[in-house]
Amino acid sequence: MKKLKNKTNEWFNRSIDQHVTLAVTGLSRSGKTAFITSLVNQLINEGNGAQLSFFNPVHQGRFIGAKRVPQKHFNVARFDFDQAMTAFCAEPATWPEPTHGISELRLAIRYQPEASLLKYATDMATLYLDITDYPGEWLLDLPMMNLSFKDWSAQTCELLSQSPRQAAAADFIEKLKQVDPLQKADEDFLAILSLEYTQLLHHFRYELGLSVIQPGRFILPGELAGAPVLQFIPFPGLELLDNELYQKAGDDTLLGMLKARYQAYKQDVVAKFYKQHFVNFDRQIVLADCLTPLNNGRESFADLQQAIALIMQSYQYGRSGLLSRLFSPKIDRLLFAATKADHVTPEQHPHLVALLNQLIHGTRQELNFEAIDIKTLAIAAVKTTKAGKSLHQGEEVPVIQGRRLSDNQTITVFPGTVPAKLPKAQYWQQMAFNFIAFAPGELHGAGESLPHVRMDQVLEFLLGDKMA
Ligand SMILES: Nc1nc2c(ncn2[C@@H]2O[C@H](COP(=O)(O)OP(=O)(O)OP(=O)(O)O)[C@@H](O)[C@H]2O)c(=O)[nH]1
Ligand SMILES: [Mg+2]
Secondary structure, eight states: HHHHHHHHHHHHHHEEEEEEEEEEEEEEEEEEHHHHHHHHHHHHHHTTTOOOTTHHHTTTEEEEEEEEEEOTTTSSOOHHHHHHHHHHSSSSOOOOOOOOOOOEEEEEEEESOOOOHHHHHHOOOEEEEEEEOOOOGGGOOOOOGGOOOOHHHHHHHHHHSSSSTHHHHHHHHHHHHOOHHHHHHHHHHHHHHHHHHHHHHHHHIISOOOOOOOSGGGSSSGGTOOOOOOOOOTTGGGGGGHHHHHHHTTTTTTTHHHHHHHHHIIIIIIHHHHHHHHHGGSSSEEEOOOHHHHHOOOHHHHHHHHHHHHHHHHGGSSSSSSSHHHHHOOOHHHHHHOOOGGSSSGGGGGHHHHHHHHHHHHHHHOOOOTTTTEEEEEEEBOEEEEEEEEETTTTTEEEEEOOOOOOOEEEEEEOOOOOOSSSHHHHHHHHHHHOOOOOOOSSSSSSSSOBBSSSHHHHHHHHHHGGG
């Protein structure tokens, strides 16, 4: 009897005080800040007009309330929810500022458990939800863990020699070819080369709209900006160097210094992130903006596809998985969300999901995802447009209406079609998609909930079972 009582107590305790760690990631500008702000806004304003009918605790009337409480880790930046809400409440409303590193926020969510036993035990249960925002670029580095400096250099220089990177990178590579890797190490010289390489990465990301950026920390250095561990470069032609010379290159040579820093980067930056943060995540949402690359053209879209394949390696837990050989992560639910779905008319949403499925499908088939439940959704954390129909040459066409970000004009457009499959050459010739950045609608105070698309389905997948 005593044993049974203990068992019940254990369950009771666990149930009234549950914890879930939810990680939110995605490449820069994919919509992480908007997503977390909306998610928190929906939960703390529940009962105040938030539209969460697909979230079971709300649908079944068991949701009691949510509030922000002090975060778990004191050494991680606070997610700036208030600043983001201030932007949405401004006149005219604006988008929150870009963020550059990892941040955290904790919510306490009160609800009534469904389970009858608990109903006798208590009327209320609390779910502590720790939300972590971190750059998706950091996940692009995992494959480096498996590569020597020589192999990484060869792979990266190969990428730099191909279109669309080649045009911007040619001078840099040419310059390196004139440098003897065995020359005397010079920190200042290496600092200059690293800066040039970092500028190239910025150009790829922000001007060419490319997604495969390695090392990912170089464009989002956080507190490591300027540290020697972020000062190295891929070096061309090392495969031609005598292997013994490569192996024996001392720390007083350029090559030796490059190898040492590359090694330090892998251990002190990449592995450290996985050890300190990633292994503690219970659930993960990966946000992907498929529309901007679709708008940018074939090469940008192909690069997104490659970046997603790299990111997927972080969720490959089978025996062959690199990550599970290094650490033991525990994510059991993984949601892929195509963000900014309010940019297309609603009948295009299934296409957007189909496209995202195809992007992750290539790798999903090969990888072992036994332990993970995966779902894909098309969402808008903050809905900025209204959908309707308009007459065009005697035919009804679906349109969206919203306030254009660049000039605040209200416009009505047919944004084009999203291909349901990975687009073929013909799609790019037609340039079928026309992406326009919209401004968010104004909120009348932080107590109002943000309009959204499918945030309730997101909540149900990520938290529904924990609040049963
Ligand atoms: N229409 C629409 N635009 C969105 C939505 N979410 C994000 N955006 C747009 O995408 C931009 C980037 O969103 P953020 O939430 O700042 O993205 P992020 O991933 O946090 O970006 P970084 O902090 O730079 O890594 C915003 O400024 C908006 O222009 C959405 O739900 N709907
Ligand atoms: Mg952000």
